[in-house]
Amino acid sequence: MQYGFHFNGRRCTGCKTCVLACKDFHDLPSDIAFRQVYEYGGGTWRRADDGTVTQDTFAYHLSVACNHCGNAACVRVCPTGAMHKDERGLVRVDADRCIGCGYCALSCPYRAPKVDRVAGRSAKCDGCAERVAEGRQPICVEACPLRALDFGPIDELRAAWGTVADVPPLPAATATAPNLVVSPPRIFKDDPGRVRAEGRVQNAREIV
């Protein structure tokens, strides 16, 4: 059975509790994060002659971790087979096989795998596999105060929430077949063309 994440773009406020809960739970250093929140926005504002200001800006947040892809680039390129999919379809690193070459990190379009230089191997979101094995949710899902994240069998998530998985700034889903469902933010649902044309990541310097 393939597991995956659901992200509700209409609920997320960009508080980044998911990011910090993940870093805390996995005891990650400052330069490694398994989950990131992208602030995506665009548009302009202008001041009229009478001093009033009008704007057509938009912004939304997207919480992104490993999407445990069906055609995972990291699994394809890994020279040792350390990067593999487990029985739940979660992409995990076998520390006893990883050589820390970083090829997985180079090839992933979601910036999911990181190279832990101290440990000498790749590190990434494993869907909190041990918690899931105990019947619990991943820590990011449990921590989200808005309940914008969910986790479970991807077929059930798709039945409930649809099949959209490539809201900007995410790449086209055809690239790696992510096991992710996104409930698009309102602005994207209303005018996807404008979002794709004008939007850009606003917090690039935050991203690790």
Next chain:
Amino acid sequence: MTGFSFAFDEITLVLFTTLAPSGAVAYLLMSLPVMLGRATGDAARRLNQLTCLPLVIAMVGLVASATHLGNPSNALYVFTGVGRSPLSTEVGCAVAFLALAGIYWLYSFAEHPRRGLQRGLLAAIDVAIVAFVVAVAFAYHVDTIITWSLPLVPASLVLNSLVGGPLIALVGFALARWPVSRAALCGLAAAAFVANTVVYVVLGAWLHPLANELATVGQLVPAYPAFAATFVLLSASGIALSWRAADGAQGRKAASSGQAMSAPAAEPLAVADAPAATPAEPLTVAAAPAAAPTEQGAATEQGDAPAANGLPGDLHCVVVRSIGALLALAGIFVMRFVFYMTHLTVGLGV
């Protein structure tokens, strides 16, 4: 945001992709006289033993690449991915090349080596070299990395090796005192250099508009034309220097022997470079002197006479050709660095 820090983090891979393919091609070129039966006796022995030069260059590159691994103790698992992972295939080809070349080099010290075995081994090594260079060229050809999966990217690395390889081989041939045709080797390097320059110009045009959600190639490599110009300057200087080195050596030898440079019987390098003496020679080695092949070693010994300045006849040639090869490798290094600067995936990878 530029790609400099990323490329600097991967500096050992930059070094690897600069040295190893060029060293491998140099090995292939240096193996041809023995493999084709044109070098025998002492000349073959010298060539065999001097193949350690390109071999060491390739190994320095490989050792450098190994230093970027976080956990080399698991490296044997790499072989489980041969054919599936491009990186595993690359390592597999490298190990095949180095293992065969190492065995061959050790066997070159045998008192009575079997020529058939040597030639067979060299043929196998050359096949491994071709596979290795192609494998390195495609090692990062992954569809999610939009800047590295362009069709001309592998071509640029193969051409890099054809620029650097012949110039390293020229040094090896000079050390081995083998009368190589510098016109053929410098010509090969020059042709590859021209093609490589064209490839880099086209690649630059292809790369410039590429972007993902976090960066554009223009941001990652803000001075691509300057890098490409540096490559052109360094590589062209290297080829020119390597070309002129033979002239200098010949001139001194001619002066010391009091003979005209075109006297073929007494001057192997002049024989190698005289078009009339090698009208139909397609390889990088000169035609054997008119005498039996077993006399080649003796003929080349004459070319080793002390020059007018007291230096061994080939020393100046070796030094100048080495500088030429280093210049070309420096040019290649610059563009390999640029390659890593351009890393960009679809989506969010920078």
